Amino acid sequence: MTQKKATVIGFSAILLWGTLAFFTSLTDGLIPPFQLMAMSFGIAFLLMLSRFIIQGHLGLRHLKQPKRVWLLGIGGYFGYHFCFFSAMQLAPAVEVSLLAYLWPLLIVLLASLLPGETLTLKHISGALLALFGCWLLISKPDSNFDSSYLNGYLLALCCAVIWSGYSVLSRLISKVSTDTVAWFCAGTSLLALICHLSWETTAWPEQATQWAGIIGLGTGPVGIAFFTWDYGIKRGNLQLLGVLAYAAPLISTLLLVATGLADASWTLAAASLTIVSGSLIAGISQKKSAHSTE
Structure with a gap:
């Protein structure tokens, strides 16, 4: 398969x-964060397990991985969500989201350290834009970074x-099958x-829409x-994916907005324009680099 x-x-x-916010909204905030995390990652594992069974095995062959692979996979999945939910308990949600969403920019920067990768000005410009x-999209007029948080x-x-x-x-363990992600989900x-x-105190869904949100x-x-x-x-192209994120x-x-759970605004329009523009800048950079290698 080609990089494209x-x-x-x-x-x-x-x-x-x-779709994360939409499906989460269907749960009505009833399910505690770690319970919801356990249920959703459990469903993800069962989804992949059913695929293994259809193929005639249980996926046990993918359990034989070096310790560094397990540390990276489960550390990435569980570590991210643990820090995120913990941060949400210690600081306002808006500021937490703003800081957590620096990860796409970091991908663009860190990817340049990989063998055969380079960092271009257009990648940086696109990511920053x-x-x-x-x-613009996440912040609010009263957003304020307070040292107490x-x-x-x-x-x-x-x-x-x-x-x-x-x-x-993960680029350094590219030979590890993607099917191994099933066991990362199980561990998480x-x-x-x-x-x-x-x-936490366990809370079970009371309505069909809440179950739909969890399954979704x-x-x-x-x-x-x-x-x-x-x-x-x-x-794929890691830096471009970072910008597209x-x-x-x-x-x-x-x-x-389309489902009536939020209102359209000029801020949304401005955010749309800048995000799309940044992605296009990075995409143009990728096209030029692809032509130069032909």
């Missing part, structure tokens, strides 16, 4: 992550470092369950998305 096709597959994960659009901010920054680090370092679900039983999370932004992202970051909050907001 692998990048498209990776971008499908970004599209699915754009898209980041500005993301901040420092611990929460640091955890949010850890989110950005963990996910960008996972995405870039188990750790989330332990956190839930330790710190497990099959889409938590399920298929992690498999396609793994494939994309291992074989800023489309996720844009897609999320547009979906909420």
Whole structure:
């Protein structure tokens, strides 16, 4: 498969992550964070397990991986979400989201350290422009970084470092099958369950729409998305995917507007323009580099 096709597959994960807020909204905030995490990652594992069974095995062959692979996979999945949920408890959600969404920019920067990769001015410009659009989209007039929330901010920054680090370092283990992600999901679900039983009170969905939200999370932004992202970051254009990742909050907001859960605004229009422009700048850079290698 060509790098271009692998990048498209990776971008499908970004599209699915754009549905995260919509499916989460269907749960009505009833399910505690770590319980929801355990359930959604558990569904993702069961989804892949069913595929293994159809193929005539249980996927046990993918358990035989070096320790560094397990550390990277489960550390990336569980580490990111643990830091994010912890940060949300210690600092305002808007500021946490703004800091956590530095990970696409970090991917663009860190990817240049990989063998055979280079960092271009257009990649940086595109990423910064898209980041500005993301901040326009998420921030609010009363957003204010207060030193009293420092611990929460640091955890949010850890989110950005963990996910960008996972995405870039996965390139170094590109020979590891994407099917291994199923076991990353299983391990993450188990750790989330332990956190839930330790710190949260269990709450079960009371309505069909709430179950629909949980199943939607497990099959889409938590399920298929992690498999396609793994494939994309291992074989696609990593820097371009980093810039394109800023489309996720844009897609999320547009979906909420389309379903009547949010209102359209001039801020949304400005954010759309800057994110799309940043992606185009990075895309043009990728096309030129591709032509130069032909």
